[in-house]
Amino acid sequence: MTCPYCNRDFPLTWSRYAPSPFGRHTCPHCGKRSALKATLAYIAVLVIETVVVYGVALVIRAVAFLDRWRERPSLLWFLEVSALAFLVTFPIDRFYDARFRKLQRSRRDTHAH
Ligand SMILES: [Zn+2]
Known part of the structure; x- marks a missing residue:
């Protein structure tokens, strides 16, 4: 990722990604925050991603519980699938962030100029 302030690159590591999954990062070179x-x-x-995870989970559930597939999924099932969705989504999201998304100066900083 390239810092929009000093134009230097820094890698999107897990330790950097984990506290800010929504894409706010502090540049290790100049210390400024960008999004x-x-x-x-x-x-x-x-x-x-979300649709695929829930779709796959629904299919697995239908296969595993053929006799009960018409019943509404329980709250626990939704919680389990949601947890799984997070586990699947974060690595993909991190990869996508590092590969395709660009950092930009935060809106507040832009208006301050
Ligand atoms: Zn910087």
Whole structure:
């Protein structure tokens, strides 16, 4: 990722990604905060990821509990799938952030100039 203030690169590591999954990062070179731009493509990726995880979970559930597949999924099931969705989404999101998204100066800083 390239810092929008000093234009130097820094890697998106897990320790850097974990506390800020929503894309706010502090540059290790100049210490300024910047945010990853939320593009339409990025939002589409998030939506597709979520749909795929829940879709796969529904299919697995239907296969595993053939006799009960018409019943409404329990709250516990939704919690389990949501936890799984987070586990699946974060590595993909981190990869996507590092690969495709660009850091931009925060809006507050832009207005201050
Ligand atoms: Zn910087």
